[in-house]
Amino acid sequence: MIAFPLIERVSVHHYALYPGRDGSGELELELGQGPWLVLGVNGLGKSTLLLLLRYLLAGPVRTRSAGFAGERDDLQAVNNRFFAVRVAGGAERATAKIVARFGAKTLTVERSLGTLALHHAHIADAATSRTLETEEDYRALITNLMGVAQFEDVVRVLDHLVFYLEGRQSLIWDLAAQFELFRALLTPTLSADLRRLEGEIVSADSAARNLNATLYKITQRRDRESNKRVTANDTRARIAAAQGELDKHVKDELALTEQLEAAEILRGDCNLQRKRSEKLVDDAAQAYEKLKFEVLRQAFAGVSPTDQYLYLKLLSERICIACNQAAPEAAAELQNRHDQGRCVVCGNPRKIDDNVESIGDALKSKASEAFQLLESRRAELEEFQGQYAKANEAVYALHKKVSNVRVAVEDKQGLIRRLRKNLPAEESLALSREEERIRTLRGEVLTFRQEREAAERAIEDLLAQLSAAVEQVREKLELAFLEQAAPFFAESVRLVYAPRTAKIGQGGRSFDFPAFEVEMTSGATLGQFVRRTPEQVSLSQREYLDIIFRMVLVDVLGAGAGSLAIDGPEGSLDAVFAGRAGDLFARFSATGQTNVLLACNIVEGGFIPHALSNYQRSDRPGRIINLLEQATPTQALKTLQPLYLEKVAEIIERDPG
Template sequence: MIAFPLIERVSVHHYTLYPGRDGSGRLDLHLGAGPWLVLGVNGLGKSTLLLLLRYLLAGPVRTRSAGFAGERDDLQAVDNRFFAVRVAGGADHATAKIVVRFGARILTVERTLGTLALISASISDDKTSRTLEAEDEYRNLITKLMGVVQFEDVVRVLDHLVFYLEGRQSLIWDLAAQFELFRALLTPNLSANLRQLEGQIVSADSAARNLNATLYKITQRRDREASKRITADDTRARLAAAQGELDKHIKDELALTEQLEAADTLRGDYNLQRKRGEKLVDDAAQAYEKLKFEVLRQAFAGLEPTDQYLYLKLLSEQICIACNQPAPDAAAELQKRHDHGCCVVCGNARKFDDKVENIGDALKAKASEAFSLLERRRVELEDFQRQYVKANDTVHALHNKISAVRLASEERQGLIRKLRKNLPAEENLALSREEERIRTLRGEVLSFRHEREAAEQSIEDLLVQLSTAVEEVRERLECAFHQKAAPFFAESTRLVYAPRTAKIGQGGRSFDFPAFEVEMTSGATLGQFVRRTPDQVSLSQREYLDIIFRMVLLDVLGGGKGSLVIDGPEGSLDAVFAGRAGDLFARFSAAGQTNVVLACNIVEGGFIPHALSNYGKSDRPRRVINLLEQAMPTQALRTLRPLYFQKVTEILEREPG
């Protein structure tokens, strides 16, 4: 089971950026469920506080950028003096502690802020408690608590789902990040295997390309050296001719092999299109059959269900259920009456009251449209099938050509061995060494290609399981996204399952990777324009589509339990959408085991009142972490302190509207 962290308490000791209300050097936050606002002005440490939460849980590491990365490590170290350099004195005595809930279990983590080293971590529930101090043990512990199998996946979840900080690591707009998150959360038992196979494919592909480059250089050097040794001697001339023919055959084989790889990749792509086409035909056929049945059912709308069944059986199977004999003529007559708009039972023209709408015609129109779509899908499938057959023929033809070239190469090699026996021993030895090195390199190239192909076959099977797992929650994700996005956006917005097709290496096969996209329909231009990329939407739309997607994943995959931490949610909003954004966070955090931590400036407008709309005036100050009171004041705060405090009071007392 996947469990996301619910942040309940945070305490910071002796970090000079947060001296506390009484100057004791303690900042203690008790969060729990609901929305929490970290309020302050620029320079008070709002972003630093949210980053502190993240680094307390993950330590001084991050994951590499999303994408196919070969066999290099996923975890990368960051500067462990990250917080020390932000204050005078290097935070040598500063510590911080965070308490988070994973279901019924409570995790407490304490680190130094000078080096982010782990001081201790403890896990407890109603019955047991355990403490540990080693970083490796802590990483294993939080990995198990979250329900994933690798600590790298813990960091991915924190950076791409739980925390949306000033760096703004995207998720809905980063299809590669979606793939890595889905494999970690939906198929945790396969995540490590998928990552390992991905690394093997990228590394084998890169090694094969590098060896090919080296092989080319060595062959060119050998040819130059061989040309210097060739004399007018008839044996050397024949050897040179034979070697030239062999080199041509080898070059032809390499060229044909590259063509074969390209053709095989193209065949795989066409096969993928063919399978998609078959699914589209099946979907269209089902839709058409459903509408066709509805059209027929409307024709017998006045009959009892039993009588309807008798006539439908006769029409669809041309068998009389009464005598169980074929009745094609009777079925044809019924179909003729139905097609002419007559009553299929008596043959008389059907009459409708002016106030009664004949939905049969509408259904026929829909059935006609569905049939047209079905026909188009069938034509597309036939085209995909033709392309696949053509590509398959090309692959077989290239295999035959390669076999013929290899046979010719073997004949030339036999002749070369025979001629070399007549050369001086030292010259024959030098040439043999070069040939041996070339043969070794060619063998290594083929070995890497076979390794890549084997890994590709294995990863395809695992990707099918991952895609199945994503499709099992697809409808719930799309529905939840609509429920959250509809009240916020003025445009029609929907989440669409749109697997991306990509290659893992520069060569090789293409695969389908599960992914979601957003479709936003705008009426700003003539007609309806569908926007799907981040460049086609505004900054606030781009950010809040990503935020809503994270909310949906926390709800659906985490059972509505966990924290969402966002820096600057008010920054890109106008006056109208500020209130809508506040309502969005208020609704999301209304559940009993969910909270949002929002760091924002002291801003006018509806964002703060709407975010705290579930609380009365007397309760709102308790939902605010007011850094005006607890952080080291800036010069602006020292000068304008009364104005800032008055403004905070006014904002918290303002009713949403």
């Protein structure tokens, strides 16, 4: 079971940026369900407070950028003095504590703000409790609490889902990040194997390419040295001739091997297209058969279900259920009556009301459209089958050529070895060493390619399982996205499951990776224009599509429990959409065990009133974390604080309108 952290309490002690209301050095925040607004002006530490929550949970680490990264580590250390350098004195005494709930269990984590070192972590539920002192034990604990397999996946979830901070790590617009998140959340038992095989593919592919480059340089050097010795005698001349022929065969082998690899990739792509087309044909055939059945059933309106079954059996299978004999003439007569609009049972012209007639015509029209689509899909399938057959033939032909040229290589190598026995010992030894090195490198290249192919075969099944897991929640995600996005956007917006096809290494096979994208229909042009990329939408649309996608994942995958922390949600909004954004956050955190922490400036407009619309005026101040009163004031704030406080009070009192 996946569980996202629901942040319930935060306290900061002796950190100079947050002296507290009375200057005691204590900042205590009690957080419950619903939206919470971290209000302040530039320089008061709004962003720092959200970053502090993130580092309390994750510690001083981050993950590498999303994408296929080979066998290097996913976790990277960050500056553990991140908070220390922001205040005088290096935050030597400063500590911070966070309390977060994961389902029925409550986690408390306390860290030093001077070094981000773990002081302790405490986990408790109704029956048990225990305290951990080491970072290693804590990482294992939070990994288990979240329901993922590796601590790296915990950090990915925090950075790509829970926290949407200044760096704006995208999710809906980053298909590689989606893959890594889905891998962590939907198939946690496979996550480590998927990551390991991905690393093996990238590393083997890279090693093969590097060795090929080295092999080329050595061969060139060998050729130059060989050319200097070729003038000595007839033996050297024959060796040189044989070596030239061998080099040609080797080059032919390399070229054919690359062609074979490309042909196998093309065959794999054609096979992928063929399989997709087969599924489309199956789907179209099922849709057509269903409509065809409905058309026939409409023809038997008024006939009892038992009699309908008898006639439909005769029509569909051409067998009389009474005598169990083939009855093609009777079936043809029934079909002819149906096609002519007569009663299928007696043959008389049908007398039915207009409504039934219109339903029948509509079903026939849909059935005709479904049949046309089925024929189109079958034509596409036939074309893809033809492409696959051609690709398959090309692969077999290249295999034969590669086999022949390898035989020729072995023959020439044997001839050269026999001729070298007639050369002086030292010259023969030097050439033999160079040839042996070339032979070894060629073998290593082949080995790495075989390792890559083996890893590709192994990862294919795991990716299929991941895709199946995403398919299981696909409809829920799409419906939840529509429910959240429809009240916010003026345009028609929907979430679409759109798997991407990509290679894990620079060479090798292509695979389907589960991914979602958004489709937004714009009315800005004479016709409707569908926008799918971040470059085609505005900054606010780009950010809020990402935010809504995160909300949907928390709601669907986390069973409606968890926190979102968002920095600067008001920054890109105009006057109208500020109110809609406030309603979005109010609606998201109104049900279930969710809350959202919004760090924003003191802004006019509807954002703050709408975000607090679920609360009475008297309760709204309790939803505000007012850094004007609890953070160290900037020089400008020392002069303008009364005006800012007055403006905060005025905004809180204002009702949405």
